[in-house]
Amino acid sequence: MLKVTIKQADSAETWELEGKLSGDWVKVLERCWKERASPAGVSLQIHLKAVSYIDAAGKRLLTEMHGRGVEIKGCGCMTKAVVEEITRHAGAN
Numbered sequence: 001m002l003k004v005t006i007k008q009a010d011s012a013e014t015w016e017l018e019g020k021l022s023g024d025w026v027k028v029l030e031r032c033w034k035e036r037a038s039p040a041g042v043s044l045q046i047h048l049k050a051v052s053y054i055d056a057a058g059k060r061l062l063t064e065m066h067g068r069g070v071e072i073k074g075c076g077c078m079t080k081a082v083v084e085e086i087t088r089h090a091g092a093n
Helices: 024-034 056-067 077-092
Strands: 002-008 012-021 043-054 071-074
Touching (some): 012 024, 043 056, 043 077, 056 071, 056 077
Parallel strands (some): 012 043, 043 071
Antiparallel strands (some): 002 012
């Protein structure tokens, strides 16, 4: 299961994720992201607030999102390591 809580601030939209980012849930998050309709100038942040597992497809999606300007934040050892891997990978390209 994956829960997404969307919070709006002045110039940012934050999606707080809880649960597992794997399997069909990756496709759901990708669809939501690609169908997102936010005003110009509003940045998107993904906060891996209480994510307990991320599979390879989930990492690929987060990497793609990061590459398109989405800020990814981790909370906890596992998600911080995933975010570090994504940002290190982006810096190498």
